[in-house]
Amino acid sequence: MxxxxxxxxxxxxxxxxxxxxxxxxxxxxxxxxxxxxxxxxxxxxxxxxxxxxxxxxxxxxxxxxxxxxxxxxxxxxxxxxxxxxxxxxxxxxxxxxxxxxxxxxxxxxxxxxxxxxxxxxxVQTTGLWLTRIELLADGGATLEGQAWDAQRVPAYLEQLGASDRLGELGLNQVRIDNGPEAGGVRFSLSNRHADSARLSRRADRREPAS
The missing domain is CATH 1.10.287 (Helix Hairpins)
Structure with a gap:
């Protein structure tokens, strides 16, 4: 049976x-x-x-x-x-x-x-939107947002670099995390070394996968 x-x-x-x-x-x-x-x-x-x-x-x-x-x-x-x-x-x-x-x-x-x-x-990229913009008088800049998937973030960064004014920001610090929705991601683009150091410390604290 x-x-x-x-x-x-x-x-x-x-x-x-x-x-x-x-x-x-x-x-x-x-x-x-x-x-x-x-x-x-x-x-x-x-x-x-x-x-x-x-x-x-x-x-x-x-x-x-x-x-x-x-x-x-x-x-x-x-x-x-x-x-x-x-x-x-x-x-x-x-x-x-x-x-x-x-x-x-x-x-x-x-x-x-x-x-x-x-x-x-x-600058508009389908499936990607900004949730936070930080521009400082000393030239520091941070952009945070969400996207449907991680592949859209490099495309958006390329669009920013194609602009003479936005390309001067030098957003060379990129972070992509899983978003609250399934299949979505959160991202952060910054040119601040403080953000880079903070991300490095986070990476050092992660234990290697067994």
């Missing part, structure tokens, strides 16, 4: 989970909204800085004109009041020079961030 069991019944089969079209559209939509929001915020800050910079430059030109006019007036008169006025204006001009230098140093990274975010928004 024996009993036959049909192993092809659905209860004995492991069904592979796949991403639905609606889920992918939602993830892509969220990614685009995040990028647009960050870009809009940086663009607004950049506009304010440019406005303040233009106003200070105009004020700087007027101060120079006043100093020149007072120096010409002093040529025909050695009044102590004129000397004090010139000294005050020169001191104020020095302060404005410092402010302009600080604004210039702040404006450069803002423009860089804006250009990088615009470039990232234009």
């Amino acid at each position: 024996y009993q036959q069991i049909n192993l092809y019944q659905p209860v004995f089969r492991h069904e592979k989970k796949v991403f639905s079209a609606l889920t992918l559209l939602q993830l892509l939509g969220i990614t685009v909204l995040v990028l647009v929001g960050i870009y809009a915020g940086l663009r607004w800050q950049l506009t304010q800085v440019e406005h303040n910079l233009a106003a200070l430059q105009t004020q700087h030109v007027r101060l120079n004109q006043q100093i020149d006019a007072l120096e010409q007036a002093r040529a025909g008169s050695e009044l102590e009041v004129l000397d004090e006025r010139i000294a005050q204006l020169e001191q104020r001009r020095g302060l404005l020079d410092q402010v302009l230098e600080e604004l210039d140093s702040f404006q450069a990274p803002e423009r860089r961030f804006s250009a990088l975010l615009t470039g990232l928004a234009r």
Whole structure:
């Protein structure tokens, strides 16, 4: 006496989970909204800085004109009041020079961030989306995301390298892990040596497979 069991019944089969079209559209939509929001915020800050910079430059030109006019007036008169006025204006001009230098140093990274975010928004790879973007003023950058499979990550990295602006990031630290969904992966692209050292320490702690 024996009993036959049909192993092809659905209860004995492991069904592979796949991403639905609606889920992918939602993830892509969220990614685009995040990028647009960050870009809009940086663009607004950049506009304010440019406005303040233009106003200070105009004020700087007027101060120079006043100093020149007072120096010409002093040529025909050695009044102590004129000397004090010139000294005050020169001191104020020095302060404005410092402010302009600080604004210039702040404006450069803002423009860089804006250009990088615009470039990232234009690079699209089917089945891959970003979940975290980190751009630092010192040039450090980290991109984290998810993909249908690991093969899509090198393709995405190649697209980034083809862009003049994004290629300058030098994302040479790559990490790919299994994702929460069956068949999916998580990835991290970075140019920070600290991330590389942390990954190396993790690898050292892993025991060799027997």
